[in-house]
């Protein structure tokens with residue numbers, strides 16, 4: 001029996017819409033992600049579901065993205081001249097849906113990594129990642145890798161999507177704490193994408209290029225202050241902030257508490273704030289608990305970048 005854990009991720013990092021994403025793990029050692037278990041059975045295929053957020057999943061099994069991952073994996077395996085084994089998949093759905101923490105990515109990545117290992121790795125990393133992107137595209141309406149890539153491979157990933165590589169790992173700042181606050185409400189990624197403009201002004205395009213280029217340069221040259229300063233979003237945040245409760249007020253407050261950067265995690269409603277010091281991260285965490293959470297499904301975690309990505313639990 002195999003048990004694969006796939007961690008939460010924070011896409012965009014303000015400055016890299018659809019092109020940057022970080023895998024994250026709570027510093028208290030708790031697991032923030034989905035788990036997929038796979039075991040051999042005598043014949044056919046079975047899907048079981050468990051976990052706190054299972055009640056939020058579609059009732060029809062074939063709408064569960066884990067089922068679709070199984071179908072896609074089987075089709076691709078057939079193209080390689082092999083057949084899928086008889087197996088039972090169990091999804092432990094620990095991640096809230098529509099959270100901005102890459103919930104569907106966690107399920108997709110855990111399922112495909114488990115299926116690949118169970119069949120003795122017929123697919124390369126990039127082949128598997130391409131399938132992950134396809135499945136993520138079915139959910140959000142367009143293929144984007146900024147959750148699945150870090151969730152699968154760990155670290156902060158830049159989507160290069162060229163010359164045989166979907167992504168490459170960026171050097172980052174080991175001392176940065178990510179305070180992630182999920183308010184407990186749902187924002188659909190597809191809807192949060194639909195409200196974005198179809199075109200941007202030349203000024204926005206120039207600003208975006210300058211911010212992203214400078215951010216990547218700052219990561220490579222380890223200029224922490226420059227990287228934090230460049231974490232500005234002209235593509236999504238101005239149009240999405242209305243989907244988040246009191247976003248601009250809360251953003252200002254976490255800045256006043258010492259966050260070096262803050263913004264929307266993925267398509268929201270989770271907010272992230274970055275602190276280079278644990279005591280500041282703790283102050284921000286308690287502020288967000290008291291001022292950003294909307295109900296008792298919400299939570300705040302102080303995290304660091306998870307450099308491992310998807311992994312075996314046993």
Ligand SMILES: Nc1ncnc2c1ncn2[C@@H]1O[C@H](COP(=O)(O)OP(=O)(O)OP(=O)(O)O)[C@@H](O)[C@H]1O
Pocket residue numbers: 056057058063064065066091096097098099100101102103104105107139140147187188189190266267268
């Ligand atoms: N295993 C699964 N996990 C999460 N969502 C699933 C799963 N299977 C099917 N879905 C459906 O996919 C959609 C996920 O929506 P959406 O992309 O907004 O959420 P998300 O992946 O949780 O977003 P985010 O990346 O912001 O966390 C929902 O309609 C949900 O019912």
Ligand SMILES: N[C@@H](CCO)C(=O)O
Pocket residue numbers: 011012017018019100102144146147189192193236265266267
């Ligand atoms: N880059 C995607 C991430 C979705 O989690 C978006 O912002 O729509």
